[in-house]
Amino acid sequence: MTKTLASATGIARLATGDADFDDRLDALLAWEGVSDAEIQGRVDEIIAAVKARGDAALVEYSNRFDRLSVASMAELTLGSARLEQAYRGLPAAQRDALAAAAERIRLYHARQKPESWHYTEADGTVLGQQVVPLDRAGIYVPGGKATYPSSVLMNAIPAHVAGVREIIMVVPMPDGVLNELVLAAAHLAGVDHVFTIGGAQAVAALAHGTETVPRVDKIVGPGNIYVATAKRAVFGRVGIDMIAGPSEILVVSDAGTPADWLAMDLFSQAEHDEDAQAILVSWDEAHLDAVEAAIERLLPTLEREAIVRESLAGRGALIHCRNRAEAVELINRIAPEHLELSVADPDSWLSEVRHAGAIFMGRYTAEALGDYCAGPNHVLPTSGTARFSSPLGVYDFQKRSSIIHCSSRGASELGKIASVLARGESLTAHARSAEYRIEER
Amino acid sequence: MTKTLASATGIARLATGDADFDDRLDALLAWEGVSDAEIQGRVDEIIAAVKARGDAALVEYSNRFDRLSVASMAELTLGSARLEQAYRGLPAAQRDALAAAAERIRLYHARQKPESWHYTEADGTVLGQQVVPLDRAGIYVPGGKATYPSSVLMNAIPAHVAGVREIIMVVPMPDGVLNELVLAAAHLAGVDHVFTIGGAQAVAALAHGTETVPRVDKIVGPGNIYVATAKRAVFGRVGIDMIAGPSEILVVSDAGTPADWLAMDLFSQAEHDEDAQAILVSWDEAHLDAVEAAIERLLPTLEREAIVRESLAGRGALIHCRNRAEAVELINRIAPEHLELSVADPDSWLSEVRHAGAIFMGRYTAEALGDYCAGPNHVLPTSGTARFSSPLGVYDFQKRSSIIHCSSRGASELGKIASVLARGESLTAHARSAEYRIEER
Numbered sequence: 001m002t003k004t005l006a007s008a009t010g011i012a013r014l015a016t017g018d019a020d021f022d023d024r025l026d027a028l029l030a031w032e033g034v035s036d037a038e039i040q041g042r043v044d045e046i047i048a049a050v051k052a053r054g055d056a057a058l059v060e061y062s063n064r065f066d067r068l069s070v071a072s073m074a075e076l077t078l079g080s081a082r083l084e085q086a087y088r089g090l091p092a093a094q095r096d097a098l099a100a101a102a103e104r105i106r107l108y109h110a111r112q113k114p115e116s117w118h119y120t121e122a123d124g125t126v127l128g129q130q131v132v133p134l135d136r137a138g139i140y141v142p143g144g145k146a147t148y149p150s151s152v153l154m155n156a157i158p159a160h161v162a163g164v165r166e167i168i169m170v171v172p173m174p175d176g177v178l179n180e181l182v183l184a185a186a187h188l189a190g191v192d193h194v195f196t197i198g199g200a201q202a203v204a205a206l207a208h209g210t211e212t213v214p215r216v217d218k219i220v221g222p223g224n225i226y227v228a229t230a231k232r233a234v235f236g237r238v239g240i241d242m243i244a245g246p247s248e249i250l251v252v253s254d255a256g257t258p259a260d261w262l263a264m265d266l267f268s269q270a271e272h273d274e275d276a277q278a279i280l281v282s283w284d285e286a287h288l289d290a291v292e293a294a295i296e297r298l299l300p301t302l303e304r305e306a307i308v309r310e311s312l313a314g315r316g317a318l319i320h321c322r323n324r325a326e327a328v329e330l331i332n333r334i335a336p337e338h339l340e341l342s343v344a345d346p347d348s349w350l351s352e353v354r355h356a357g358a359i360f361m362g363r364y365t366a367e368a369l370g371d372y373c374a375g376p377n378h379v380l381p382t383s384g385t386a387r388f389s390s391p392l393g394v395y396d397f398q399k400r401s402s403i404i405h406c407s408s409r410g411a412s413e414l415g416k417i418a419s420v421l422a423r424g425e426s427l428t429a430h431a432r433s434a435e436y437r438i439e440e441r
Numbered sequence: 442m443t444k445t446l447a448s449a450t451g452i453a454r455l456a457t458g459d460a461d462f463d464d465r466l467d468a469l470l471a472w473e474g475v476s477d478a479e480i481q482g483r484v485d486e487i488i489a490a491v492k493a494r495g496d497a498a499l500v501e502y503s504n505r506f507d508r509l510s511v512a513s514m515a516e517l518t519l520g521s522a523r524l525e526q527a528y529r530g531l532p533a534a535q536r537d538a539l540a541a542a543a544e545r546i547r548l549y550h551a552r553q554k555p556e557s558w559h560y561t562e563a564d565g566t567v568l569g570q571q572v573v574p575l576d577r578a579g580i581y582v583p584g585g586k587a588t589y590p591s592s593v594l595m596n597a598i599p600a601h602v603a604g605v606r607e608i609i610m611v612v613p614m615p616d617g618v619l620n621e622l623v624l625a626a627a628h629l630a631g632v633d634h635v636f637t638i639g640g641a642q643a644v645a646a647l648a649h650g651t652e653t654v655p656r657v658d659k660i661v662g663p664g665n666i667y668v669a670t671a672k673r674a675v676f677g678r679v680g681i682d683m684i685a686g687p688s689e690i691l692v693v694s695d696a697g698t699p700a701d702w703l704a705m706d707l708f709s710q711a712e713h714d715e716d717a718q719a720i721l722v723s724w725d726e727a728h729l730d731a732v733e734a735a736i737e738r739l740l741p742t743l744e745r746e747a748i749v750r751e752s753l754a755g756r757g758a759l760i761h762c763r764n765r766a767e768a769v770e771l772i773n774r775i776a777p778e779h780l781e782l783s784v785a786d787p788d789s790w791l792s793e794v795r796h797a798g799a800i801f802m803g804r805y806t807a808e809a810l811g812d813y814c815a816g817p818n819h820v821l822p823t824s825g826t827a828r829f830s831s832p833l834g835v836y837d838f839q840k841r842s843s844i845i846h847c848s849s850r851g852a853s854e855l856g857k858i859a860s861v862l863a864r865g866e867s868l869t870a871h872a873r874s875a876e877y878r879i880e881e882r
Contacts, residue, residue, distance in 0.1 A: 097861035108568055111560065119552065126802075127549055127816050132795050134829055148866050181865050217829040235676070236684050239829035243677050261877045267870035303869045339842075346846065354573050358843035361567075364852035364878050365845050368871040372859040375568050376843035388575055388658040388680035390841040400831040402799035402817035404806050405787065411805035418813040420538035424622050425589050428744045429708035430809040436702045437805050 009295045010313030013288070015320040016330070028317055029334065031245050031275075031383045043229045047204040054210035061201040066143070066174045073212040076173075078183070078194040086183035094181065101373035102153050102188040108375030109161040112394045118403055125410030128403040133163035136214060137397055138206035138238075139191065140221030141182060143172035143198050149185035150371060154378045155221050155392065156189035162397035167191050168216055170206065172198020198223075203230035207238045220379070220392065241392055245383035246275035246315075249367055250336035250356075252327050253280060254343040255287035257363045263294035265340060268368050270311035271304040277315040279334070281327050288318045328352045335386040338367050357386045411437040450736045451754030454729070456761040457771070469758055470775065472686050472716075472824050484670045488645040495651035502642040507584075507615045514653040517614075519624070519635040527624035535622065542814035543594050543629040549816030550602040553835045559844055566851030569844040574604035577655060578838055579647035579679075580632065581662030582623060584613035584639050590626035591812060595819045596662050596833065597630035603838035608632045609657055611647065613639020639664075644671035648679045661820070661833060682833055686824035687716035687756075690808055691777035691797075693768050694721060695784040696728035698804045704735035706781060709809050711752035712745040718756040720775070722768050729759045769793045776827040779808050796827045852878040 014024055049057040055073045062068055062076060070076055087095065118128025137159040141152055152169070159167050169186050171178075173196040186194055195213055197205065203223075209215030218239035219231060231240045249269040253262055266278040282288050295312070302308055321327050328349070331339060335355035343349065346361035353359060357380030360367050371378045381389035406414060415434040422430035455465055490498040496514045503509055503517060511517055528536065559569025578600040582593055593610070600608050610627050612619075614637035627635055636654055638646065644664075650656030659680035660672060672681045690710040694703055707719040723729050736753070743749055762768050769790070772780060776796035784790065787802035794800060798821030801808050812819045822830035847855060856875040863871035 093861050094865055097858045097865075100858050101862060111558065112570065114555070117552065125815075129553065129817075129832075130791065130794075130800070135795065150862055150866065232673075232676075235673075236826070239826075258877075261874070264870060264874040264877060268868070268874040271868060271870040303867070308870065350571065350844070353571075353842065354576065355840075356842045358845065359571070361844065361846035364849050365847040366852070366856075366859075366874045366878055368859050368863060368875040369847060369852060369855045369878070370843070370845050371871060372862045372875075373855050374566075374845045374847065376570075376845055380843075381840075385677070385680075386840065386842070388840055391570075391843050393841070395836075399822075399827065399829055400834070401794065401797045401827070402811070402821070402832050403791070403802065404799065404811050404815045404817055405802035406806040406810060406815065408805050411807070411810060414810045414814050415807075417538045417541050418807075418809050420534050421542060421591055421813045422809060424535055424538075425591065426744070427709070427712060429705060429712040429749065430812060433702070433705040433709040433807045434809040434813075436699075436705060437807055437810070 009292060009299065010309060011292065011295065012317045013292075013320070014317050016322060016326050028315065029384070039225060039229055043200045043226055043233060046200040047230060047233060050201050050204035050210065051208045055212050058197055058201055058205055058210060058213070061199065062172070062197050065199055066172050068173065068176060073195070073210075076196045077212065078196065080187070080192070083183050083187035083191065083194065086180045087187040089180060090184050095184070098149065098153075098181070098184060098188060101150070102157065102185075104373050104375045105153055105157045105377075106161060109158050109377070109394050113161060114395055114398065121410065123409040123413065124407030126403065126405040130401045130403055131398050132401065133165070133398050134159075134217045135164070136166045136168065136216040137164045138216035138219040139167065139169045140202065140219060140223050140227060141169060141171040142223055142227075143174050147171070147179045147182050149179070149181040150378065151222065152182055152185035152191070153189050156186065156191050158377065158392060158394045159397040160190035162394045164397050166193075166214065168206065168214060169194045170197050170202040172196065172202070198227075200226045200230035203227055203234060207234035218397065220396065241379065241396060242381055242385060242389050246277060247272050248277035248336055248382060249279070249338040249340060250331060250334050251280045251340040251342055252331065253282045253287060253291075255282060255284035256344055257342040259287070259290040259294040260298065261363070261366075262291050262342065263298050265366055266295070266312070266316065267298070267302060267308050268366070269338070270308040270316060271302070274307055274310040275315065276311045278312060279317045279319060281319045281321055281330055283321050283323050283327065285320050288320055292318060331356065335384045337380045337382045337386065338370075340365070340367055355386045357381045357391055406437075408437075408439065412439040450733060450740065451750060452733065452736065453758045454761070455758050457763060457767050469756065470825070480666060480670055484641045484667055484674060487641040488671060488674060491642050491645035491651065492649045496653050499638055499642055499646055499651060499654070502640065503613070503638050506640055507613050509614065509617060514636070514651075517637045518653065519637065521628070521633070524624050524628035524632065524635065527621045528628040530621060531625050536625070539590065539594075539622070539625060539629060542591070543598065543626075545814050545816045546594055546598045546818075547602060550599050550818070550835050554602060555836055555839065562851065564850040564854065565848030567844065567846040571842045571844055572839050573842065574606070574839050575600075575658045576605070577607045577609065577657040578605045579657035579660040580608065580610045581643065581660060581664050581668060582610060582612040583664055583668075584615050588612070588620045588623050590620070590622040591819065592663065593623055593626035593632070594630050597627065597632050599818065599833060599835045600838040601631035603835045605838050607634075607655070609647065609655060610635045611638050611643040613637065613643070639668075641667045641671035644668055644675060648675035659838065661837065682820065682837060683822055683826060683830050687718060688713050688779075689718035689777055689823060690720070690779040690781060691772060691775050692721045692781040692783055693772065694723045694728060694732075696723060696725035697785055698783040700728070700731040700735040701739065702804070702807075703732050703783065704739050706807055707736070707753070707757065708739070708743060708749050709807070710779070711749040711757060712743070715748055715751040716756065717752045719753060720758045720760060722760045722762055722771055724762050724764050724768065726761050729761055733759060772797065776825040778821045778823045778827065779811075781806070781808055798822045798827045798832055847878075849878075849880065853880040
């Protein structure tokens with residue numbers, strides 16, 4: 001029934017004018033990161049074991065799942081000297097790039113730090129909010145092929161800027177392999193301790209504590225379905241960040257950006273994994289054709305061609321809309337993790353964008369710059385959760401306490417109001433507690 | 442083995458010097474708000490039914506669980522005229538008290554509102570963060586005996602101050618009974634629509650939307666175990682606030698506050714329900730004796746005596762500590778929802794308090810004043826979650842988007858860094874996307 005057909009590149013072509021556009025877009029965006037009952041059961045079992053047997057369970061699971069043969073947690077613990085050694089051992093170009101990225105991320109996040117505030121009312125009553133860092137944060141870093149030093153910077157630096165007293169990182173060591181860049185990033189980001197454990201067992205250890213692993217107050221960082229399921233299970237006992245879905249980008253182009261640039265921007269999203277989503281929107285059909293031709297021409301030159309092809313064919317799209325207003329509507333409907341406004345005057349769009357994790361403005365701001373070193377965080381709300389969630393930030397590693405300090409006069413006046421309302425709720429001890437503070441009774 | 446015995450009031454006496462103090466305190470604080478597999482199964486079933494059959498399922502469940510006999514959602518929908526009518530119909534004293542409380546809450550929360558910010562770097566690159574309200578928020582309000590108009594104010598006003606476009610309230614109507622004060626509070630707080638539905642079915646409707654109930658972006662508000670289980674289940678599809686445990690207070694007294702006042706402050710917490718927790722800490726043993734005597738004397742005068750007795754006997758405590766330092770240690774260990782610093786110079790304590798939902802300072806600031814009308818929110822982190830959570834606030838109804846706008850020069854410099862790091866992660870399409878923006882290649 002659709003008027004447009006998938007091309008040789010496999011990427012879908014949609015148009016807002018198509019009768020079935022809404023259904024096709026919904027199908028394209030649909031994502032259910034479900035953990036079935038079997039995974040749930042295994043995760044519950046792992047959490048119970050770590051809670052009951054601590055380090056011994058961690059050693060057993062690590063030996064089994066990561067194919068190790070360690071005897072104790074001492075062999076799964078890295079001190080700060082080891083992290084610094086990794087940093088010193090890097091080739092100079094990598095060391096400098098990592099340090100430059102860390103510094104830019106630190107500068108941006110320092111601007112983001114909320115401060116305590118208070119104000120005094122006429123009768124002397126003081127109201128306010130005290131902002132305090134968490135005592136201890138846990139950073140989960142995936143092992144194996146998806147080990148990204150940039151993620152270590154993005155997760156740990158906000159915690160460090162917030163003033164968290166102790167930052168614990170966990171990263172599994174499958175087959176005993178460690179990534180030196182990841183350890184170097186941990187050194188730069190201010191991580192205090194690293195345990196080379198992963199999976200649901202690492203989440204359980206951070207949430208409940210073991211003889212070796214200290215219990216943390218919040219766990220952040222991406223992971224596979226076992227990690228996500230475990231985070232959901234311990235939510236409430238500790239804080240967690242959002243449970244992330246596949247990464248996605250929505251690029252809006254006014255046809256003024258070179259087609260090759262846009263094709264590569266889409267690839268940079270699609271190369272993450274087969275579930276990643278890359279969508280381009282434009283009101284210029286010839287431009288969409290040009291980008292599709294660029295995709296076709298450049299695809300064979302990619303190192304991760306197979307992954308990109310599968311991602312584009314399964315979840316990618318080139319969408320033709322009628323005009324700028326429809327493009328804005330699509331942005332807010334999709335609520336993308338990454339939004340690239342590849343247009344002449346991106347500032348004029350900003351007030352209309354209600355939902356997006358990060359907004360990359362203009363032709364020069366490739367998402368890749370934000371992924372690594374522009375400064376803002378690359379941990380962003382996925383799968384439309386930008387409707388209600390924010391980038392990871394300093395605020396995720398702080399919490400607030402309300403401050404109420406009534407003067408005797410203030411308490412007397414407030415007591416009269418509280419008394420009426422408390423009696424309206426039949427909470428008479430509340431009322432009497434307030435009434436004790438009313439003057440001249 | 443304990444040296445101290447429960448008194449006639451049933452409240453436990455503990456001392457930090459006791460050999461078994463740590464164990465007894467841990468036992469006292471232990472709280473597992475578990476939802477068992479049976480509840481989980483029933484909630485999953487309800488959510489699936491509402492998702493599949495929408496309004497029809499809502500009508501069926503409301504008829505069954507709330508003992509109604511309505512034919513359609515029209516009978517479970519209240520318009521703004523009905524809310525205003527409830528407000529106009531209140532006795533003047535209640536209307537004025539509610540309006541005064543709403544105004545103070547609004548003033549406090551207006552101070553709390555984070556603003557967008559940005560800065561420009563030397564090469565013209567702009568970085569920042571855009572703060573935007575949610576499109577739509579859902580407020581859950583319990584029905585029956587725990588229907589509190591103050592909770593409507595505390596949940597809805599921050600959403601309204603944040604600028605949320607549409608605020609939906611749900612409140613069950615068991616046996617057809619509505620609370621006029623609750624409706625009046627909804628009118629004052631800026632609620633747009635009220636549906637008289639509750640339980641897991643109301644949470645499901647807010648998360649998924651039905652023909653009548655619009656899908657929201659975030660659900661806040663307290664509820665029973667079914668509501669809490671449903672909120673946990675839809676978390677990720679929509680945002681939720683914390684899953685609350687029983688309410689608690691920790692009062693620290695330097696013996697300068699009248700024993701009767703302190704007894705009533707403890708009662709005001711204990712009268713909420715049998716699981717509520719009220720703890721008093723002091724280094725003056727004679728003062729603890731005096732408060733216990735006041736408890737014994739005042740208990741028979743309470744309307745909710747039975748609930749208070751059970752709460753104090755089961756979860757209350759009078760704790761003798763050695764000195765001020767030990768009191769501070771206890772505060773941070775317990776991380777109380779409500780902390781009352783009933784001492785001569787509470788300001789001097791503030792920098793040492795790391796974990797508390799709200800801090801009530803000095804002899805005049807009864808918790809009850811904060812519960813109703815001081816201004817700060819009364820929705821606070823319970824069960825030690827103040828270690829990582831904050832009071833409900835304007836920030837819960839906003840989200841942030843990162844802004845990155847690179848100048849051509851900025852993109853060129855950042856591109857060099859991103860290229861090195863992306864290649865270090867084997868993400869070569871990222872690298873090439875960045876490299877296109879490097880000048881003079």
